Amino acid sequence: MEVVTARLRLDALRDGDADALFACRSDPAVSRYQGWKPASVADAAKFIDALQGVAPDTPDAWWQRAIRLRDSGELIGDLGLHFADDGTIELGISLAPAHQRRGYAREVVEVMLDFVFGGLRKKRVIARVDPRNFMCMRLLEGLGMHRRDAQAGNVVFELPASEWLAAPDEPGDR
Numbered sequence: 001m002e003v004v005t006a007r008l009r010l011d012a013l014r015d016g017d018a019d020a021l022f023a024c025r026s027d028p029a030v031s032r033y034q035g036w037k038p039a040s041v042a043d044a045a046k047f048i049d050a051l052q053g054v055a056p057d058t059p060d061a062w063w064q065r066a067i068r069l070r071d072s073g074e075l076i077g078d079l080g081l082h083f084a085d086d087g088t089i090e091l092g093i094s095l096a097p098a099h100q101r102r103g104y105a106r107e108v109v110e111v112m113l114d115f116v117f118g119g120l121r122k123k124r125v126i127a128r129v130d131p132r133n134f135m136c137m138r139l140l141e142g143l144g145m146h147r148r149d150a151q152a153g154n155v156v157f158e159l160p161a162s163e164w165l166a167a168p169d170e171p172g173d174r
């Protein structure tokens with residue numbers, strides 16, 4: 001499945017992405033508050049390999065998408081959705097530092113929330129965030145997600161489908 005937005009393209013991570021994925025995910029500014037950090041390019045390649053054949057909505061699996069610049073195809077980050085057995089979707093996103101603060105994260109998360117709630121008809125999306133991860137919390141709050149109780153040291157953000165589907169569709173209206 002490929003999704004195209006105004007400036008970006010989301011599609012599958014491929015073998016040739018290992019170098020760029022390693023550079024992004026091993027950067028301390030990206031890995032600081034995250035659970036996974038590749039130790040080497042080979043580690044990133046193994047991660048990509050393990051994702052092959054995973055379809056969206058596979059129970060208890062992460063479905064990971066490459067985030068690319070629409071025109072050049074350059075890999076600038078990745079986005080993952082985890083499909084828990086109880087129907088809850090967990091969202092995670094990483095962008096290379098050179099591509100942060102341009103609205104790209106919001107652009108891709110918005111389109112994925114449309115897919116999860118409008119396409120897959122899921123009821124709830126959450127994100128688990130380190131309480132020191134100010135940029136991520138700002139992104140999630142800006143998208144209308146609600147801060148819930150902390151779990152295992154992380155702040156949990158939640159968005160019910162009813163709120164997303166009821167909101168106007170124009171950019172900037174959310």
Ligand SMILES: CC(C)(COP(=O)(O)OP(=O)(O)OC[C@H]1O[C@@H](n2cnc3c(N)ncnc32)[C@H](O)[C@@H]1OP(=O)(O)O)[C@@H](O)C(=O)NCCC(=O)NCCS
Pocket residue numbers: 029030031033034091092093094095096099100101102103104105106107127128129133135136138139
């Ligand atoms: C969390 C993360 C993905 C957010 O990325 P980001 O680039 O800061 O988020 P956005 O792309 O939505 O940009 C946000 C800012 O860019 C601004 N911006 C700049 N140019 C813009 C444009 N052309 N269009 C829209 N917004 C723009 C926005 O106004 C916003 O600023 P604000 O926060 O002051 O309102 C990023 O910080 C990251 O990858 N962090 C490391 C990985 C991580 O910890 N991930 C965990 C997330 S669960």
